[in-house]
Amino acid sequence: MSAKPVLEVRNLFKHFPMRQSMLDMLRRRQAEVVCAVDGVSFSLEKGEVLALVGESGCGKTTIVRTLIGLEEATSGEILFKGQEVESQNQNEKNKISLKQLRQRVQIVFQDPYESLDPRATIFDIVSEPLVVHGMAANRDELHARVKMSLEEAGLRPAEDYLLRYPHELSGGQRQRVVIAAAMVLEPELLLADEPVSMLDVSIRAEILNLLNALRRSRGISILFITHDLGTVGHFANHLAVMYLGRIVEIGPTAEVLKNPQHPYTRALLSVVPVPNPKLRRKMIILSGETPNPINLPNGCRFHPRCPLAMDECKLNDQHLVDVGNKHQAACLLAQ
Amino acid sequence: MNENWALFKRNLFEFWKAFRRNKLGLLGGFLVLTAILAATFAPLLTPYAPTEVIRDVNGRGLTFAPPSVHAPLGTDDAGRDIWSQLIYGARVSLAVGFLAGFIAMFIGSLFGILAGYFGGRIDNLLMRVTDVLLVIPDLPLMLVLVATLRQMDLHVSPLVVLVFVIGLLYWTSTARLIRSQVLTIKERQYVARSRAIGAGHVHIIRKHILPQIMPLIVANTVLIISTAILIESGLAFLGLGDPTQPSWGAMLNFAFDRSAVTNGAWWFYLPPGFAIVWVTLGCVLLGNVLEDMLNPRLTAHHLESNQNMIAIQKREGE
Numbered sequence: 001m002s003a004k005p006v007l008e009v010r011n012l013f014k015h016f017p018m019r020q021s022m023l024d025m026l027r028r029r030q031a032e033v034v035c036a037v038d039g040v041s042f043s044l045e046k047g048e049v050l051a052l053v054g055e056s057g058c059g060k061t062t063i064v065r066t067l068i069g070l071e072e073a074t075s076g077e078i079l080f081k082g083q084e085v086e087s088q089n090q091n092e093k094n095k096i097s098l099k100q101l102r103q104r105v106q107i108v109f110q111d112p113y114e115s116l117d118p119r120a121t122i123f124d125i126v127s128e129p130l131v132v133h134g135m136a137a138n139r140d141e142l143h144a145r146v147k148m149s150l151e152e153a154g155l156r157p158a159e160d161y162l163l164r165y166p167h168e169l170s171g172g173q174r175q176r177v178v179i180a181a182a183m184v185l186e187p188e189l190l191l192a193d194e195p196v197s198m199l200d201v202s203i204r205a206e207i208l209n210l211l212n213a214l215r216r217s218r219g220i221s222i223l224f225i226t227h228d229l230g231t232v233g234h235f236a237n238h239l240a241v242m243y244l245g246r247i248v249e250i251g252p253t254a255e256v257l258k259n260p261q262h263p264y265t266r267a268l269l270s271v272v273p274v275p276n277p278k279l280r281r282k283m284i285i286l287s288g289e290t291p292n293p294i295n296l297p298n299g300c301r302f303h304p305r306c307p308l309a310m311d312e313c314k315l316n317d318q319h320l321v322d323v324g325n326k327h328q329a330a331c332l333l334a335q
Numbered sequence: 336m337n338e339n340w341a342l343f344k345r346n347l348f349e350f351w352k353a354f355r356r357n358k359l360g361l362l363g364g365f366l367v368l369t370a371i372l373a374a375t376f377a378p379l380l381t382p383y384a385p386t387e388v389i390r391d392v393n394g395r396g397l398t399f400a401p402p403s404v405h406a407p408l409g410t411d412d413a414g415r416d417i418w419s420q421l422i423y424g425a426r427v428s429l430a431v432g433f434l435a436g437f438i439a440m441f442i443g444s445l446f447g448i449l450a451g452y453f454g455g456r457i458d459n460l461l462m463r464v465t466d467v468l469l470v471i472p473d474l475p476l477m478l479v480l481v482a483t484l485r486q487m488d489l490h491v492s493p494l495v496v497l498v499f500v501i502g503l504l505y506w507t508s509t510a511r512l513i514r515s516q517v518l519t520i521k522e523r524q525y526v527a528r529s530r531a532i533g534a535g536h537v538h539i540i541r542k543h544i545l546p547q548i549m550p551l552i553v554a555n556t557v558l559i560i561s562t563a564i565l566i567e568s569g570l571a572f573l574g575l576g577d578p579t580q581p582s583w584g585a586m587l588n589f590a591f592d593r594s595a596v597t598n599g600a601w602w603f604y605l606p607p608g609f610a611i612v613w614v615t616l617g618c619v620l621l622g623n624v625l626e627d628m629l630n631p632r633l634t635a636h637h638l639e640s641n642q643n644m645i646a647i648q649k650r651e652g653e
Binding site for chain 1: 338341342345523524525527528529530531532533534535538542543546547
């Protein structure tokens with residue numbers, strides 16, 4: 001394992017300012033912000049899979065978009081192989097440019113129906129990264145690399161697909177095309193933003209196996225975003241649970257699943273279906289709604305919904321604390 | 336290159352297969368195509384030159400002669416053949432219409448794409464320019480412009496002036512239309528994906544935005560051409576065309592000036608009017624049908640495509 005992690009995120013913040021009314025501007029009221037990502041740190045080693053889990057709106061996708069430069073971080077550092085990533089198009093020394101980053105980090109979006117241009121052929125789509133970065137010396141090489149990538153993504157024989165349009169393919173095939181396009185540059189890091197949540201259950205396993213095989217053969221790292229804890233167990237080495245823009249629990253997957261410390265993680269785990277009808281568990285159903293990310297609650301941001309909340313939780317905003325075995329949780333009750 | 340050609344042929348064939356079924360579209364295509372053919376092969380279709388005076392046995396000009404074997408659509412006040420003028424007039428009307436339409440389309444698309452894609456200040460600037468042009472009444476502005484430009488010593492044909500005035504004023508609706516379409520396309524995920532890959536603005540516009548709005552541009556061009564032909568006829572009718580070359584509007588102008596109506600010479604003013612309706616109707620029908628057909632969301636679903644597809648899925652299943 002190399003000394004430096006492939007990806008390191010330090011104290012990442014992404015706040016979206018709300019649009020102010022003219023009146024509020026005249027009153028010089030401070031603009032309200034949506035705290036989509038609120039101080040997130042994690043790191044990802046070579047060849048590892050970090051799963052980022054959390055309910056809708058907790059900031060998972062915003063993290064991915066910020067990492068690849070589709071959003072500009074409000075503050076915080078993103079380090080790719082120990083090198084800081086430049087913020088939006090300033091040519092700073094010692095930093096890796098956005099264009100270089102985008103050559104080595106690829107993204108797979110959630111919706112395979114939306115992420116393929118309906119007017120481009122599969123060849124156009126898969127060859128696009130190579131063309132953009134000028135990676136193929138000539139047409140033959142371009143062809144060869146596109147074909148190789150398609151076959152590696154399980155679309156065989158590749159010739160049958162090259163001149164097809166996305167609408168001629170099924171959802172699973174489309175996601176394979178997206179993955180082929182992401183892998184054609186041989187990236188070191190893959191950001192997978194819920195790559196299987198739009199697919200049928202039967203196809204999910206295939207796509208996950210494909211990602212796993214690519215990880216093993218190429219040694220790439222994967223940041224795997226999901227809201228499905230069921231798929232995480234046999235896929236990710238590390239697990240981070242997010243709640244309202246923060247990581248509330250992080251650690252090796254087996255450790256977190258076996259010994260969840262944060263009440264939110266426990267609640268999530270308790271409702272994951274288990275393939276054993278005789279096994280009865282106590283489900284923890286959270287009451288209430290996720291608080292508005294504009295007006296975050298004081299103290300621990302989970303306390304309004306927490307079944308174990310104490311008075312102290314309303315005052316004390318607990319940060320991640322070590323609970324052993326590289327396992328951290330942000331809860332006063334964590335041991 | 337070979338496979339691109341194959342792809343193009345396949346797309347063209349698919350398009351034709353769908354287009355064939357559309358009766359209105361076929362009618363529109365027929366109307367436009369006949370007009371273009373008539374304009375192209377005008378000398379073969381006309382017995383006389385448009386300026387030639389037909390004379391009787393005594394050498395006098397046949398003025399206001401009704402349709403006969405000598406002059407299939409009769410003659411005008413100077414004894415010139417109406418049919419010949421009509422066919423040659425198609426050349427002027429179509430040329431002005433097409434050229435002005437293309438200019439308008441080019442400016443409109445450029446403004447629409449730049450405003451929609453870059454947004455912010457560029458959008459604001461371009462759209463305010465568009466708004467200003469949009470609120471000025473077109474016809475009076477054009478009359479003033481054409482009349483002023485003709486006074487100046489430009490050494491260009493009045494038709495060129497006409498082409499540019501129409502082209503430079505008729506792009507506003509196109510710009511708005513294209514802009515709104517670009518606004519929705521640029522938010523699509525495949526554009527975000529392309530950006531995440533590292534593609535620049537030029538690449539995204541060329542590869543993702545333009546192909547999406549091309550159908551809209553094509554359909555809109557056809558519609559703009561019909562408007563341009565109408566405007567050209569209107570301006571020529573008001574005497575702002577080229578008096579030395581027959582166009583349909585100019586013919587109407589002559590008919591009006593030489594009191595064809597009071598003389599009961601219906602063969603003088605009906606044919607050009609009919610010709611204008613013929614072409615503009617054709618353009619509108621064709622434009623509307625193209626707009627419907629080239630919409631990417633209306634193309635076939637993957638299950639009804641070809642047999643090859645099912646064979647592949649079987650192979651995968653094995």
